[in-house]
Amino acid sequence: MKFEHPVSIQWLADFTGAEAVGNLEQQATGINEIHKVTPGDISFVDAEKYYNKCLHSAATIIIINKMVECPEGKTLLVIADPFTAYIKIVKHFRSFEPCTAMISDTAVVGNGTCIQPGVFIGNHVSIGENCIIHANVTINDHIIIGNNVIIHSGTVLGSDAFYFKRRKERDVQYEKMDSCGRVIVEDDVEIGACCAIDRGVSGDTIIGRGTKLDNQIHIGHGVVLGKNCLIAAQVAIAGKTILEDEVILWGQVGVNKDLTVGKGAVVYAQSGVASSIEGGKVYFGSPVGEAKAKMREMGWIRRIPEMWEKLSAK
Amino acid sequence: MKFEHPVSIQWLADFTGAEAVGNLEQQATGINEIHKVTPGDISFVDAEKYYNKCLHSAATIIIINKMVECPEGKTLLVIADPFTAYIKIVKHFRSFEPCTAMISDTAVVGNGTCIQPGVFIGNHVSIGENCIIHANVTINDHIIIGNNVIIHSGTVLGSDAFYFKRRKERDVQYEKMDSCGRVIVEDDVEIGACCAIDRGVSGDTIIGRGTKLDNQIHIGHGVVLGKNCLIAAQVAIAGKTILEDEVILWGQVGVNKDLTVGKGAVVYAQSGVASSIEGGKVYFGSPVGEAKAKMREMGWIRRIPEMWEKLSAK
Amino acid sequence: MKFEHPVSIQWLADFTGAEAVGNLEQQATGINEIHKVTPGDISFVDAEKYYNKCLHSAATIIIINKMVECPEGKTLLVIADPFTAYIKIVKHFRSFEPCTAMISDTAVVGNGTCIQPGVFIGNHVSIGENCIIHANVTINDHIIIGNNVIIHSGTVLGSDAFYFKRRKERDVQYEKMDSCGRVIVEDDVEIGACCAIDRGVSGDTIIGRGTKLDNQIHIGHGVVLGKNCLIAAQVAIAGKTILEDEVILWGQVGVNKDLTVGKGAVVYAQSGVASSIEGGKVYFGSPVGEAKAKMREMGWIRRIPEMWEKLSAK
Numbered sequence: 001m002k003f004e005h006p007v008s009i010q011w012l013a014d015f016t017g018a019e020a021v022g023n024l025e026q027q028a029t030g031i032n033e034i035h036k037v038t039p040g041d042i043s044f045v046d047a048e049k050y051y052n053k054c055l056h057s058a059a060t061i062i063i064i065n066k067m068v069e070c071p072e073g074k075t076l077l078v079i080a081d082p083f084t085a086y087i088k089i090v091k092h093f094r095s096f097e098p099c100t101a102m103i104s105d106t107a108v109v110g111n112g113t114c115i116q117p118g119v120f121i122g123n124h125v126s127i128g129e130n131c132i133i134h135a136n137v138t139i140n141d142h143i144i145i146g147n148n149v150i151i152h153s154g155t156v157l158g159s160d161a162f163y164f165k166r167r168k169e170r171d172v173q174y175e176k177m178d179s180c181g182r183v184i185v186e187d188d189v190e191i192g193a194c195c196a197i198d199r200g201v202s203g204d205t206i207i208g209r210g211t212k213l214d215n216q217i218h219i220g221h222g223v224v225l226g227k228n229c230l231i232a233a234q235v236a237i238a239g240k241t242i243l244e245d246e247v248i249l250w251g252q253v254g255v256n257k258d259l260t261v262g263k264g265a266v267v268y269a270q271s272g273v274a275s276s277i278e279g280g281k282v283y284f285g286s287p288v289g290e291a292k293a294k295m296r297e298m299g300w301i302r303r304i305p306e307m308w309e310k311l312s313a314k
Numbered sequence: 315m316k317f318e319h320p321v322s323i324q325w326l327a328d329f330t331g332a333e334a335v336g337n338l339e340q341q342a343t344g345i346n347e348i349h350k351v352t353p354g355d356i357s358f359v360d361a362e363k364y365y366n367k368c369l370h371s372a373a374t375i376i377i378i379n380k381m382v383e384c385p386e387g388k389t390l391l392v393i394a395d396p397f398t399a400y401i402k403i404v405k406h407f408r409s410f411e412p413c414t415a416m417i418s419d420t421a422v423v424g425n426g427t428c429i430q431p432g433v434f435i436g437n438h439v440s441i442g443e444n445c446i447i448h449a450n451v452t453i454n455d456h457i458i459i460g461n462n463v464i465i466h467s468g469t470v471l472g473s474d475a476f477y478f479k480r481r482k483e484r485d486v487q488y489e490k491m492d493s494c495g496r497v498i499v500e501d502d503v504e505i506g507a508c509c510a511i512d513r514g515v516s517g518d519t520i521i522g523r524g525t526k527l528d529n530q531i532h533i534g535h536g537v538v539l540g541k542n543c544l545i546a547a548q549v550a551i552a553g554k555t556i557l558e559d560e561v562i563l564w565g566q567v568g569v570n571k572d573l574t575v576g577k578g579a580v581v582y583a584q585s586g587v588a589s590s591i592e593g594g595k596v597y598f599g600s601p602v603g604e605a606k607a608k609m610r611e612m613g614w615i616r617r618i619p620e621m622w623e624k625l626s627a628k
Numbered sequence: 629m630k631f632e633h634p635v636s637i638q639w640l641a642d643f644t645g646a647e648a649v650g651n652l653e654q655q656a657t658g659i660n661e662i663h664k665v666t667p668g669d670i671s672f673v674d675a676e677k678y679y680n681k682c683l684h685s686a687a688t689i690i691i692i693n694k695m696v697e698c699p700e701g702k703t704l705l706v707i708a709d710p711f712t713a714y715i716k717i718v719k720h721f722r723s724f725e726p727c728t729a730m731i732s733d734t735a736v737v738g739n740g741t742c743i744q745p746g747v748f749i750g751n752h753v754s755i756g757e758n759c760i761i762h763a764n765v766t767i768n769d770h771i772i773i774g775n776n777v778i779i780h781s782g783t784v785l786g787s788d789a790f791y792f793k794r795r796k797e798r799d800v801q802y803e804k805m806d807s808c809g810r811v812i813v814e815d816d817v818e819i820g821a822c823c824a825i826d827r828g829v830s831g832d833t834i835i836g837r838g839t840k841l842d843n844q845i846h847i848g849h850g851v852v853l854g855k856n857c858l859i860a861a862q863v864a865i866a867g868k869t870i871l872e873d874e875v876i877l878w879g880q881v882g883v884n885k886d887l888t889v890g891k892g893a894v895v896y897a898q899s900g901v902a903s904s905i906e907g908g909k910v911y912f913g914s915p916v917g918e919a920k921a922k923m924r925e926m927g928w929i930r931r932i933p934e935m936w937e938k939l940s941a942k
Contacts, residue, residue: 098742116413136434138782152473154822155782156781160780162820162840162842174840176778192476196844210486212476218843233510252566254897269588286600300936301615304614307932311939431729432748448787449766464804466788508844529787565846566882618928618929
């Protein structure tokens, strides 16, 4: 997320109670998780094993739980609990804004677009031209929808990321990471009924141009679907995974978080994609392998009794 | 879909820009995909391998991309892109009709039926007697619901078929097949929460009398569920598949498109039905086999280490 | 379910047409399925194999289809069809109450709680303080929600149990068991988008304190989720199953009915939990085994060709 106006180091230190070291003159222009940071961003780190990655990322201001050497030109905000400081900043700059009307008067809707009854459109939403938003769809705050998009009934855009920090010492162990990211639906996308598409934690969830989603699909926070993908019913794609263009996932496929599915990959129904897979190939199984190898494997399993017989005969 | 009034060959040729040959005097009474056609229907074919099937189907008028010999009594509409011509006709006779009210004034609702708040009922919908339609259900246009039907909240009836023609040469590769079919829910059906039931592409999706659906079930376009079926939560049934009467599918089962599940078949949880299966039997696995054989197969897998040991000892 | 006022044996016998034997002076204070009964409750039994269990349960009044010896201090209501008598009583004391407003005026909502547009809140609902109920959520009758709860759009609380008695001799074979139970959502719970959480048949479905649910999760009737559980997207948990505290289920897991998942158990994605599993362990597969053993099993399967070669060489 980018801020509307730059924010001074002094204000950040005062607001969070952190000690600022390094370059105290620069200004923060946004806040992001480590894998989404760009120059000007605030990010946070609270585990030593990620110190190096975070300190040498594009982040300009780093909230950290230990005094370390500050990289040239950057700023450290040192505080015991960086996660809490990070969330406090997110909540300040993008707090939840309740709506009283079904369609917020901050929403912008293009010509030729039909909004059916029962549709909720939250704050700071933009919808392009010639779309059909079917009855009882929910479009939460900060969603951007292109032209010629069709969204079927019951679908939800912009639910929060399912992202928590576990604090085993507390009664309530899971602390919520507040989501400040968006959902961007590009032109010519169609989304089926009862889909749930989470917003990014700090970046964007993106449905690429011309991609078609069937019913009851789950798209986790920060997922990026390429162009001209075809996703069948009841597929679930976990957070931050990337599908390149022209990927085809058949029904009930599950895709793990933080991985890449290569261009034009085809995954058969009910398969589970546990790690990144190359494009241009056909996959099957849970966890997936190449479909031909999996089919052979299934043939071998059927031959076990024959092996046993042969073995016993020897 | 049947037209309200018969349509002349001349009008169809002018409207689509096709060249008409064969019987030019008859009239079209409807339009359908090839597997749903009845006499009087228009259908289309654009792949040579399906020419024969289409030309000798019950269709009376065939939109085709090549001049071929016209079967006795039929009419050909010859045009370079039959798919586009077919869609143009569908859009003309059943275009999307926006609604401004939560309940269209064309909807008919029977005595003793309770419509809870937040329910959307589109155009040309008929609901029988003594039904309960729970809050926030969506019933789109051209849906027929019988008597004593219960539909739980969040469920969507009549979302569009997930059916596209791929045009690899275009920027936006998937061209939408517009759906003009209906959903028919027979008497004494109960449908759980957050289900998504697509309309047929040109024919009807049917939920047979006394069939009970649990939550979050996906029913694809043109699926026919028999009478007294029991479908557990999160099952997905792909387009045009037929379940005969008294089929039981346990949770999270997936059923492929275009197949038949025989009367009284039982499919255990998480199984995947990849091709047609006989009635009266119990199935398990992905892809399914008969449950007993699958159980034995799993037993054999557990004996592999023993085999290996025996083999190494020889 | 407990009644608002005690009910006499005489009234029950007259209302259902049953013959009362045993203690005719006591009063019924509630009605429950056999596994939920407490003293004062009515329960029913219609299969001889369950007679013993029901007659010696905590139930005070038993509707039964055969004259048997009445246990000391209890009451039998003898009638040909106990199921029908049981449902008749349930319907009388907790009949469906239609709503005309999106928010029933019997609903109680705490301070600091935000109810977004399009939310339905039925009769006799209580929602605590500082909650966010997102747009187009459905909260049916008799639901209790604690403090600091977040519920995302499209989610349904309190759909009916998927529970039917099969009557093969009838045209409509499945007779509905009317649900009179509730859903209780404890403090600090978050529930994702498009989830469906059924009410208990006669007892309560409970989501324990601090438990977090992702999108599109199905929770069956009477399920009890412990505290601080983490349930990923598209999980389905069937009726009356108990998850102890701190259980983690990854995406698309299915859990069978009537079983217990021990404290701190972790189940990997797409697994199927067919019977009860111990806490503190990691599971995988459908049906699940311990993850390490399952991984070894998958390794053995890949070695079958090697075994075959070795076997052929001998």
